[in-house]
Amino acid sequence: MELLSALSLGELALSFSRVPLFPVFDLSYFIVSILYLKYEPEMRLHYVPRAGLELLGSRDPLASASQSAGITGAVELSRRHPIASWLCAMLHCFGSYILADLLLGEPLIDYFSNNSSILLASAVWYLIFFCPLDLFYKCVCFLPVKLIFVAMKEVVRVRKIAVGIHHAHHHYHHGWFVMIATGWVKGSGVALMSNFEQLLRGVWKPETNEILHMSFPTKASLYGAILFTLQQTRWLPVSKASLIFIFTMFMVSCKVFLTATHSHSSPFDALEGYICPVLFGSACGGDHHHDNHGGSHGGGGPGAQHSAMPAKSKEELSEGSRKKKTKKAD
Secondary structure, eight states: OHHHHHTTHHHHHHHHHTSOOTTHHHHHHHHHHHHHHHTHHHHHGGGSOHHHHHHHOOSOHHHHHHHHHTOOOHHHHHHHOHHHHHHHHHHHHHHHHHHHHHHHTOOTTGGGGOHHHHHHHHHHHHHHHHSGGGHHHHHHHSHHHHHHHHHHHHHHHHHHHHHHHHHHHHHOTTOHHHHHHHHHHHHHHHHHTHHHHHHHTTOOOGGGOTTTSOOHHHHHHHHHHHHHHHHHTTOSOSOHHHHHHHHHHHHHHHHHHHHHTTOOOOTTHHHHHHHHHHHHSSOOTHHHHHHHHHHHHHOSOHHHHHHHHHHHHHHHHHHHHHHHHHHHHO
């Protein structure tokens, strides 16, 4: 705290924590969230079997992939079923509030009484999906502009974590796990509800569960929820405004860098690579998630073929030894 006072960061952090989120920061949050919804077709293609594409023999591989896997992409959904598309967009924008209300036993539809936010998110959804010539989508996807929106979204994320833990503390003064869970879903509720959002689009992919393959925002929200819980219960000797400012700067710098470099990695990977083998006897399950991304970009490369060959040879050897044993037994 003395260092923060010496650098005059205390007053800066306090002023930063009082900046209103609506409408500018909330608008950025809605834009980035619905952009991720529009990217959905690209993220689902690597689950389509290659044999299905060859059997279809269609000229459009994107359409063939969607038909063979029973996938309804976000753009196609907006044309055929606009109400379902709007509901998916609202889940992307307000899923964290819905999950937090579910945990705290409050009405799930309570946040939808905020007419201004609903109308603003609906306007963003309409412009991204139905603007003529995709002008709005092309403008917000321009990388320098998108980086600004991504940074502002992380400001909203951190503020939501802090508010969620403060809200849970009023209900459960000594419920550390309740506070951590509420702050976590406030920061990454959209990702945690991804399977339910897929059901609205007619897709069921349980292997894409966010708990199994945590992304950087989900992990960071969990670690941030732990820090804010320690601060709320006075185990962390830092003011809430200072913690909000420091953690926001960390989230903004990491997320902007990952977005600018189009990276799927996480800053926590190196630390987890050392800690997980000590605590759990093996590395954390983040590598499988990155392998899936690599498979989507690289397809069936030589590395995948070499990795598959030893497994197959082992199966053949075991099968041959089993047959020899049965012959001897006969």
